[in-house]
Structure formats: C-alpha cells, structure tokens
Amino acid sequence: MTGAEPLAGAVFNPPGALRIELSLAPEWGRIEFIRVAVGQALAAVLHPHDDRIDALSMVSAELLENALKYGARDQRAVGFTVERTGDPIAITVENAVDAASPHPDALRVRLAWIARFPSPAQAYLAALRDLYGDERPRGSGGLGMVRIAYEGGCALHCETPAVDRILVRATLAGPAAPRSSGPVPEDPGDAGERLRRVD
Ligand SMILES: Nc1ncnc2c1ncn2[C@@H]1O[C@H](COP(=O)(O)OP(=O)(O)OP(=O)(O)O)[C@@H](O)[C@H]1O
Numbered sequence: 001m002t003g004a005e006p007l008a009g010a011v012f013n014p015p016g017a018l019r020i021e022l023s024l025a026p027e028w029g030r031i032e033f034i035r036v037a038v039g040q041a042l043a044a045v046l047h048p049h050d051d052r053i054d055a056l057s058m059v060s061a062e063l064l065e066n067a068l069k070y071g072a073r074d075q076r077a078v079g080f081t082v083e084r085t086g087d088p089i090a091i092t093v094e095n096a097v098d099a100a101s102p103h104p105d106a107l108r109v110r111l112a113w114i115a116r117f118p119s120p121a122q123a124y125l126a127a128l129r130d131l132y133g134d135e136r137p138r139g140s141g142g143l144g145m146v147r148i149a150y151e152g153g154c155a156l157h158c159e160t161p162a163v164d165r166i167l168v169r170a171t172l173a174g175p176a177a178p179r180s181s182g183p184v185p186e187d188p189g190d191a192g193e194r195l196r197r198v199d
C-alpha cells in the first residue's frame with residue numbers, strides 16, 4: 001500500500017464506528033489501562049459526557065477481571081474486543097478455561113438466573129440481598145454480571161467456541177442517553193480531565 005491510499009475502514013465505516021481488538025497477557029496491571037483506553041476511545045466517537053463511557057469502561061474491567069480470575073492457570077492471552085458499527089456497542093472477552101473447570105457452568109447458571117427477573121434492577125437487588133443477607137447459594141457468583149446487566153445496561157451472552165475456551169459478550173443497545181446530546185466541545189474540559197484521571 002502506498003501512503004496515498006485511504007484506509008479501507010475510513011471509506012466503508014460510518015462516522016462513529018469503532019473497533020478495538022487486543023490480545024492481552026493475563027496480568028492484573030493491564031486491566032486499568034484497558035478501562036481508561038476504552039473510555040478514551042468511546043469519548044472520541046460518542047460525546048465526552050455520554051453515560052455509556054463510564055458504563056462500558058466498568059463493563060470492560062469486570063469482564064477482564066473474570067477472565068483472569070476464572071481463566072486457565074496457564075493461559076497465554078485473553079482476547080478483548082470493543083465494536084460499534086451502528087448504535088449497539090459490544091464488548092467481548094474470550095479466555096481459556098482449565099479442563100473440568102466448574103466456572104463455565106457457573107457462568108451459564110448465573111446468566112440464566114439474571115434472565116429470570118423481570119428487570120436487571122430486580123436481579124441486582126436480589127443479588128445484593130443474597131450477598132449481604134448471607135443467603136448466597138453456593139456457586140451462585142458475586143456481583144459482576146448483575147452489575148454489567150443493571151449498572152452497565154448490557155445484555156449478556158456466553159458461548160464456548162472450543163471445549164477449553166469461553167467467550168462472554170456484553171452488548172449495550174439503544175440510542176444515546178439525553179446527557180450526550182449537544183455539540184462536542186472543542187476542548188473536552190472537565191470530561192477530558194475525568195478520563196485522564198486514573199484513580
Ligand atoms: N470469563 C470467565 N471464565 C470462566 N468463568 C467465568 C467467567 N466469568 C465469570 N465466570 C463464572 O461466573 C461466575 C459469576 O461471575 P460474576 O462476575 O457475576 O461474579 P464473581 O466474579 O464471582 O464475583 P465479583 O464479580 O463480585 O467479584 C463466577 O463466579 C465464575 O464462576
């Protein structure tokens with residue numbers, strides 16, 4: 001390719017399209033960089049005040065924490081993708097699992113449990129009651145997935161692309177939140193500061 005040719009993505013994708021694809025070494029210290037990078041990339045294509053930025057930064061961190069916590073002990077890399085071609089934004093994490101690991105089943109059970117509630121808010125309240133009321137059934141999981149469904153506003157999906165791998169996808173559908181309307185400031189100001197801050 002010569003320097004004069006346009007990038008294919010710039011020609012075929014609508015403005016605001018986004019694709020981040022990373023293969024990460026499974027090290028805890030990398031998660032914070034991804035959380036901030038996802039926020040920065042979304043602020044660039046959405047609006048710096050869009051509620052989806054914080055929501056999907058949190059979702060990225062929750063999914064990656066799980067991939068490291070429950071992934072195979074010797075896994076070499078965790079796959080991480082953020083994709084937006086239209087309105088929905090999808091975050092996908094794929095990790096290896098140990099043979100006979102109970103975690104893929106525990107995850108499926110957890111997602112089915114969340115889906116039984118009429119709303120993610122009710123699932124979240126029930127999960128809090130289980131956790132703090134000390135009535136948590138064994139193997140029911142903690143708060144990560146219900147946070148993604150309720151605070152993150154995402155639909156959750158998991159599949160096993162191979163016997164020793166699990167893929168989890170969180171998809172945030174729908175139009176922009178009201179906060180994100182209005183012109184994008186030339187200088188992101190407070191929003192830029194918020195994104196730069198790593199605390
Ligand atoms: N990427 C993954 N690979 C394998 N198992 C997973 C994965 N993500 C989640 N799980 C399983 O699903 C369960 C529920 O996950 P969830 O994030 O909701 O809770 P948690 O990780 O147990 O607690 P918390 O997120 O509050 O620390 C986990 O306990 C684990 O057994």
Ligand SMILES: [Mg+2]
Binds near residue numbers: 144
């Ligand atoms: Mg978790």
